[in-house]
Structure formats: structure tokens, C-alpha cells
Amino acid sequence: AQSVAQPEDQVNVAEGNPLTVKCTYSVSGNPYLFWYVQYPNRGLQFLLKYITGDNLVKGSYGFEAEFNKSQTSFHLKKPSALVSDSALYFCAVRDVQSSASKIIFGSGTRLSIRP
Amino acid sequence: KAGVTQTPRYLIKTRGQQVTLSCSPISGHRSVSWYQQTPGQGLQFLFEYFSETQRNKGNFPGRFSGRQFSNSRSEMNVSTLELGDSALYLCASSLASQGTYGYTFGSGTRLTVV
Numbered sequence: 001a002q003s004v005a006q007p008e009d010q011v012n013v014a015e016g017n018p019l020t021v022k023c024t025y026s027v028s029g030n031p032y033l034f035w036y037v038q039y040p041n042r043g044l045q046f047l048l049k050y051i052t053g054d055n056l057v058k059g060s061y062g063f064e065a066e067f068n069k070s071q072t073s074f075h076l077k078k079p080s081a082l083v084s085d086s087a088l089y090f091c092a093v094r095d096v097q098s099s100a101s102k103i104i105f106g107s108g109t110r111l112s113i114r115p
Numbered sequence: 116k117a118g119v120t121q122t123p124r125y126l127i128k129t130r131g132q133q134v135t136l137s138c139s140p141i142s143g144h145r146s147v148s149w150y151q152q153t154p155g156q157g158l159q160f161l162f163e164y165f166s167e168t169q170r171n172k173g174n175f176p177g178r179f180s181g182r183q184f185s186n187s188r189s190e191m192n193v194s195t196l197e198l199g200d201s202a203l204y205l206c207a208s209s210l211a212s213q214g215t216y217g218y219t220f221g222s223g224t225r226l227t228v229v
């Protein structure tokens with residue numbers, strides 16, 4: 001079975017500081033990994049994905065994530081946070097090996113950037 | 116190109132009624148998936164349709180059903196509504212089945228059951 005965990009319900013960061021939103025996953029095979037962001041009363045917006053290749057993935061709005069197979073993690077990072085980054089962030093995973101698998105989402109982490 | 120369109124945006128229904136939600140995917144996308152989002156349960160997968168066939172189904176009761184038309188538009192139906200069905204229902208469109216390369220989400224339909 002596949003699962004994904006976001007251990008922090010909320011992350012608070014001062015504007016200009018680096019930010020990290022954590023994500024760990026469990027799949028029986030290889031993973032496809034995704035990060036999405038959700039603003040109030042909106043759907044989810046795609047930020048970045050890891051399918052294969054370079055472990056460091058760059059995405060939209062200056063975000064990046066590092067795939068770490070040994071630690072089964074895919075943490076989202078940004079070198080310098082903006083107030084406009086405040087939103088709800090979701091990590092998602094799909095098991096490549098399973099033909100019947102679907103994308104499942106973590107519980108979400110609320111990111112709050114203070115001016 | 117146009118994004119994923121969900122209608123209506125907001126809906127208020129009474130317990131016991133039934134409701135139909137609509138989703139038009141991005142042009143050329145053949146996969147449509149539906150998710151239920153609630154504060155307590157997060158994002159829960161309902162089902163996926165690909166080329167008019169249901170490819171995958173989540174753990175929801177039979178009151179939740181869906182279909183996909185030949186133009187890839189999808190509808191989701193919930194019968195005999197319960198208070199617990201109040202949620203944001205999100206539709207996600209994808210070029211490949213099972214969202215292999217990621218989804219594009221609509222803005223959602225906010226369903227309130229009273």
C-alpha cells in the first residue's frame with residue numbers, strides 16, 4: 001500500500017528566510033512525487049513533480065524539492081520566503097509499479113509567512 | 116488554453132436530495148479524477164474516468180457515482196445526501212491515466228448539505 005505523510009500541520013517562517021515543508025512517503029515500488037499549493041476557496045495548483053532523473057527538482061514560484069530515496073522523503077524548499085507564499089501545501093505520491101494505483105495526498109501543511 | 120471548469124461553484128442542498136456536479140477537463144485530456152476535500156479527512160479520492168471508463172475507485176459508498184462522456188466531460192452524482200457529504204469537491208484533469216504526470220485541478224464545487 002502507498003502512503004504519504006506531512007508531519008507538520010503548520011510551518012511559520014519570517015519573510016526572507018528559507019523555508020522547508022516536509023514530506024515522507026511509502027510505496028512498494030518507485031514513486032512519482034508531486035507538490036501542490038492551495039489558496040483559499042481555490043483548487044490545487046501544481047508546483048513540481050519528480051518522475052525520474054535528477055533528485056533536485058525545480059518548480060514554479062522559486063520552489064524546489066529534493067527526492068531522497070534512502071530517507072523516502074521529498075521535502076519542499078525555497079531559499080527566501082515571500083508573504084505571498086502563505087497557503088496550504090500538499091505532497092502527493094503515486095506508486096509507479098502498481099497499475100491500479102492512484103495519486104494520494106498528504107494531509108497538508110499550512111505555511112504562514114510573517115512580514 | 117482554458118483550464119478545468121467545474122460547475123456550479125457553490126451548492127446548497129437538503130438532506131435526502133441528490134446532486135450532480137459537472138467537470139470539463141482541459142482540451143485533449145482524457146482522464147478526469149474526482150476528490151472530496153474536508154477539513155477532517157483531507158483529500159480523499161473518489162474515482163477516475165479515462166476514455167469513458169471508470170479506471171479506479173476510492174472507498175466511498177455507492178451513493179457516489181460518476182460518468183464520463185465522449186467529449187471527456189465528467190459528472191459526479193451523489194444521491195440521498197447526508198450532512199457529512201458537505202465538502203469541496205475537486206475535479207482533476209490529466210493527459211495520462213492515473214495522473215501519471217500530474218493533475219490540473221478545477222476550482223471546485225463547494226457543496227453544503229443542510
